[in-house]
Amino acid sequence: MKRTLALMLVVCSVLAMAGVVYAQAGAAPSVEEIVLDPPGPHEVQVRVEACGLCHTDVHVIETGGWGMAFPILLGHEGAGVVEEVGPEVTSVVPGDRVVVAWRAPCGKCRGCRRGDPRRCSSNLRAKPRAHRVADGELLSAVLRCGTLADRAVVHEACAVKVPRELPVEQAALLACGFSTGAGAALWSTPVHEGSTVAVIGCGGVGLAVVQGAKLAGAERIVAVDVAPEKLDSARALGATDVVDASAGDPVDQVRELTRGVDYAFSAIGASAGLDQAVRMCGYGGTATLVGVPSEGAALGVDLYRDVFGPKVGIAVTHGGDTIPQEDFPFLAQAALAGKLDLARFVSRTLPLEDVPDALGRLGHDGDIRAVAVL
Ligand SMILES: [Zn+2]
Ligand SMILES: [Zn+2]
Numbered sequence: 001m002k003r004t005l006a007l008m009l010v011v012c013s014v015l016a017m018a019g020v021v022y023a024q025a026g027a028a029p030s031v032e033e034i035v036l037d038p039p040g041p042h043e044v045q046v047r048v049e050a051c052g053l054c055h056t057d058v059h060v061i062e063t064g065g066w067g068m069a070f071p072i073l074l075g076h077e078g079a080g081v082v083e084e085v086g087p088e089v090t091s092v093v094p095g096d097r098v099v100v101a102w103r104a105p106c107g108k109c110r111g112c113r114r115g116d117p118r119r120c121s122s123n124l125r126a127k128p129r130a131h132r133v134a135d136g137e138l139l140s141a142v143l144r145c146g147t148l149a150d151r152a153v154v155h156e157a158c159a160v161k162v163p164r165e166l167p168v169e170q171a172a173l174l175a176c177g178f179s180t181g182a183g184a185a186l187w188s189t190p191v192h193e194g195s196t197v198a199v200i201g202c203g204g205v206g207l208a209v210v211q212g213a214k215l216a217g218a219e220r221i222v223a224v225d226v227a228p229e230k231l232d233s234a235r236a237l238g239a240t241d242v243v244d245a246s247a248g249d250p251v252d253q254v255r256e257l258t259r260g261v262d263y264a265f266s267a268i269g270a271s272a273g274l275d276q277a278v279r280m281c282g283y284g285g286t287a288t289l290v291g292v293p294s295e296g297a298a299l300g301v302d303l304y305r306d307v308f309g310p311k312v313g314i315a316v317t318h319g320g321d322t323i324p325q326e327d328f329p330f331l332a333q334a335a336l337a338g339k340l341d342l343a344r345f346v347s348r349t350l351p352l353e354d355v356p357d358a359l360g361r362l363g364h365d366g367d368i369r370a371v372a373v374l
Contacts, residue, residue: 017035017149017150018031018032018033018353019150020149020352021073021074022060022070022071022072022073023071024071025064025065026064028356029061029355029356029359030356031352031355033134034131035130035131035133036129036131036152037130038084038086038129039084039086039126039129039153040087042089042156042157043153044089044092044159045082045085045152046081046082046100046152046153046154047081047082047083047151048075048080048151049080050169050372050374051172051371052077052169052175053355053358053369055362056076056143056176057076058362058363059292068142071137072141074142074359075142075145075146075152076100076145076146076147077147078099078147078152079098079162079172079175080152081095082098083151089156091156091325092159097162097164098161099171099324100147100154100175101159101175101322101328102143103143103144104323104325105120108122117323118321125158126153126154126155126158128141129153130153145158145175148352148355148372157324160328160329162329162332163333165336167343170345171332174332176319177205178204178345179319179320179324179327179331180205180208180317181320182208182209182340184265185212185263187321188288188320189288189313189317190216191213192217194219195218195263196218196219197261197263197265198221198222198258198263198277199222199239200250200265200277200280201224201273201291202224202234202267204345204367205267205291206223206265206268207234207237208345209267210237210238211237211341215339221239221241222243222257223235223242223243224242224243224254224276226246229366250276258282260283260285260310262282262284262286263281263285263287264280264288266287266288266289267291274287274289274293275299277289278299278306278307279306283310285310285313286313286315287315288314289314289315289317344368345368345369347369348369349372350370351372354372355372
């Protein structure tokens with residue numbers, strides 16, 4: 001009996017977990033067995049229950065690793081339950097439902113020291129703790145998360161407690177895509193009540209900008225895209241007007257509707273999006289770059305006519321510039337209160353084994369967000 005129990009414990013302690021691994025440049029990601037080292041000081045082990053598929057994971061693949069060492073463990077939009085905590089952890093206990101943030105203010109950099117943690121230039125991180133079973137090699141986790149896996153070890157500041165009432169596949173979206181879009185409108189360039197807003201690109205992040213602008217009390221929200229179904233989603237999520245960018249110059253169309261907006265957000269990677277955002281702004285407006293541009297992309301606006309004359313500011317957001325410990329619970333409560341419609345963003349759930357295929361088709365299968373449920 002005792003021996004059986006001991007054997008069971010051994011089996012449990014080496015129980016392999018699965019994770020989506022991008023093994024080398026040019027290889028397709030695949031589900032592999034992984035193991036984790038136990039959490040160290042200020043680190044927690046999270047049993048991942050859901051992880052959204054975000055374009056940044058595809059970006060890692062498309063750029064041959066995005067500068068990270070191979071092999072790479074994908075996933076950075078996860079939520080789950082705290083399973084084990086390392087020494088000196090005070091903010092969470094096993095059993096807490098958490099969203100895994102990919103950044104958390106460090107408290108020490110220049111931005112943090114001057115009281116502006118939204119501009120933290122450093123990120124708290126856990127030590128890499130995941131290994132592949134096949135050869136024991138240490139895995140680099142995308143954005144310090146690696147949450148397309150059964151479990152992840154993260155810094156305690158990145159394990160953000162949220163209410164259990166929020167379905168976990170919705171909670172996961174707070175980790176990246178939804179917070180990026182909503183945060184752009186709420187915190188990066190805070191939209192004021194009664195203002196006019198344009199949102200270029202109505203994928204998951206652009207639609208989250210629409211939701212953030214709505215929550216902030218914008219009077220008019222003009223959604224711009226070429227896909228009719230995305231414009232339908234934008235209307236359902238709070239856009240007051242929609243512009244079909246394939247039916248004529250979107251800048252002319254937005255200016256006709258609004259005579260120039262207070263805030264314009266480019267939620268697409270192409271640099272034309274920010275050009276258009278700048279030119280959609282009215283006097284003193286702000287154009288915010290939300291989508292990640294490719295290296296070498298340049299602005300194509302007339303500096304005098306489009307920027308200096310109309311006094312248009314240009315801003316950039318990284319992930320909505322959130323303070324996860326404050327903002328994720330705020331967004332979760334807003335969703336529970338019916339002020340945000342997170343449920344509509346989860347267009348599909350899928351098992352982990354289907355993730356490699358789904359990553360290959362991301363953005364081409366009509367999903368707002370596909371979420372892996374583990
Ligand atoms: Zn992301
Ligand atoms: Zn900092």
